[in-house]
Amino acid sequence: MSDEVQPGFVRVRLDLSYDGTEFHGWAKQVGGRRTVQAEIEDALRTVTRSRDTTYELTVAGRTDAGVHARGQVAHVDLPQPLWEEHREKLLRRLAGRLPHDVRVWKAEEAPGGFNARFSAIWRRYAYRVTDHPGGVDPLLRGHVLWHDWPLDVDAMNTAAERLLGEHDFAAYCRRREGATTIRTLQELRWERGADGILMATVRADAFCHNMVRALVGAMLFVGDGHRSPDWPAKVLAAGVRDSAVHVVRPHGLTLEEVGYPADELLAARNLEARNKRSLPVAGSAAGGSLAGGRGGCC
Template identity: 85%
Template sequence: MSDDVRPGFVRVRLDLSYDGRDFSGWARQTRGQRTVQGEIEDAIRTVTRSQDTYELTVAGRTDAGVHARGQVAHVDLPQELWDGQRDKLLRRLAGRLSHDVRVWKAEEAPAGFNARFSAIWRRYAYRVTDHPAGVDPLLRGHVLWHDWPLDVDAMNAAAERLLGEHDFAAYCKKREGATTIRTLRELRWERDAAGILTATVKADAFCHNMVRSLVGAMLFVGDGHRPADWPAKVLAAGVRDSAVHVVRPHGLTLEEVGYPADELLAARNLEARNRRTLPARGAGASGCC
């Protein structure tokens, strides 16, 4: 599948961040809800005095209430428009966008770049506190309160069993025609000096609700309600388990998106569009646990 930019247009990479609490997710919707995509597309149209709305493609479509610190998108703009706006676009967008979303960089993308399909990994963080008094009021929009003491070592022991390439159907909201095979590169928990526990979750891609479901399973292990091998057994079963809670979105932040070297972008585009399957166990596939 070709991802060539139309003649007369230039592809622009946007690096951005947003506080997700007042957005109905990333994707523009027909029902009039406020979305990050809609907000930025409208701002670009306004500051460039364009008659057309130029559609954004994003690295990771976040759900309602989820934040982003290192989100990446691209937009194809007419060359003439870009030439006239490149030096002033950031400042103009800063004057037009609401306080809870910012575009930090707007640069011409290298050949073959696609914000979604060129990405080789996404890294999320989920933040939790188990302090008996609850969440610091200054952090309440970004940290989940779990009202049971959490054992970080037990959670990390459970997390290790989930690393690698698996079918994460048990931790994803099913979407017709979409694969749930993912490579989980990193899943670990750390507690900082203030008592905030942060889960770092890094994978080549994520299916719907995957991070929040994994966190929900880890919390059940951390508070002693389930043993450390339970999340891997859920994964092996391959079906949604009603005991796995999808935790609330406000603790989740998209921290960073990784891309390959410029000369590998086009090849990554093609690879990411191929539907994935797991190798048969007889061909050397590893077990889940």
């Protein structure tokens, strides 16, 4: 499948962040619900004086309603004359047009072969939780989950280690027609900061729907002693949704960073990520793209 930029157009990489509290997710929706994609595309149309023309964004990870992003990446293909006219003042003009809960920090011509979604080799999320008996700091209430049981970080990290690697994460994903649930979980660990807030770092090649929030929910059950450290791995091996796995609320989740290979490897990765894949184990799930149909979340 080709991803050639049309003649006369320039592919522009956008680095952005947003507070997801008031958004119904990333992707545009029928009915006019407020989304990040719609806000940026509307602002881009206004500041470039494109009137009725909308230049659509492709994003690295389509975050769900209420999920935040600090290091989101998108791309947009713009006509060369339009880009040349507006490139020097684009960031400042977008800052004046966008609402205060979304910001574009960088807009630059992308290297050849770049695709914000398919060229990515990993996405890194953070989920923040506090187990303080008094609850969440009011100034952090939109970004930190309160868990009203004391949490054992060592137990959660023991559970996390057993989930690393390439697996079928069907037990931790909401299935989507035609999309695989096979992922490579590259990093999963918990740390408690000096402020007492626990942060899970979760990095994978891609994520399927609800995956991070379901994994966090399972490990919180381990951390508060309701389940043993080997329970999340047993759920994974079973390959089906377990009613005991609670999908935690979205506001504690933030997309922190998206990783890409060296410029000369972008095109190859772009093609590779579109391939079908399955586990080399009889009976495992197959079908869908490497990026899981969404490249996102969580």
